[in-house]
Amino acid sequence: MSHARAHFQRASAAKASALVGDDSPVNCSAYELMLVKLAEDRRQLKLVHSMERKAEVKRAVLPDYLPWVEGALQADSGRPDDVVTTVMMWSIDAGRFDTALDIAEYVLRHNLPLPDKFTRTPATAIADQIAIAAKIARDGKQSFDARILVYTHELTKGHDIPDAARAKLHKETGLLMAETDPVAALEHLRRAQQLYDSVGVKKDIERIERAIKNSAPPPSGGQA
Structure with a gap:
């Protein structure tokens, strides 16, 4: 281009966004041209x-x-x-x-x-698709930026999202943080289980709890 x-x-x-009518969609020839292109690209995608x-x-x-x-x-x-x-x-x-x-x-x-x-609502769609992308990366043993998940939580906070969708986002965040920040990871996984018991994080919670316990320094002791 x-x-x-x-x-x-x-x-x-x-210019289209500045037209009068607060609740009306943008409506001008340039926008219509963009919609035509969008429709054509959608048709091409359906063939794939x-x-x-x-x-x-x-x-x-x-x-x-x-x-x-x-x-x-x-x-x-x-x-x-x-x-x-x-x-x-x-x-x-x-x-x-x-x-x-x-x-x-x-x-x-x-x-x-x-x-x-x-x-789906925008908030649900965003949370769902970001969580799916993180899972695909995890399943393929590929890296995924934790800040993407953290920011998704921030953006969708306060929006009405099905508990199962929110739980999946917490699950992927927790699993991604498990090595770098196990305490925060545990919080996400516990929240995921609280929201949706079938999300499948019980063994992960137990694993991280053991890791945290085993990494704790031994209690100090000694004779006076």
Whole structure:
């Protein structure tokens, strides 16, 4: 994308977000053009069956949308915008977590709805998908940045999320922290079990409790 095109998208998003009507979605020709592109990319994604390949496609097309998203976030109007919310979800799928959470802060602060095709609330969808991404990394013995999980907790705190979804986020956070901060890990895992007993962390809790106990220094003693 050329610098001129990117500038046009940022300016168009800011202008669309500044239109009169606080509760109405953005509505201008530039926005409609973005929706047309979004629909075409969705059609292309439907032709792809591999989830790994879908993530690759999303990584490839996301830069085309970022100038629009930047303009919308800078305007900070809080208007419903299917482009912004879809890019947020696609960024998670594509592993672009910093981008996704930057958008999520805006979406959650303004309580923006997700497009109709999504059945979950934004907060639930964000917590769910971030936890799933962390689990996929854990199952594949790949690294995952703990700060992504911590920030997801902060962003979704206070939002109404099903207990099972919140528990999964606590579980992945606890398991990721188990080696570096076992005390904090234990807190997350206990909270996960409290929220959803079937989340499957009982053995992990016992394992970390033993590790903490075994690493404690022996009691000091000696003769006076």
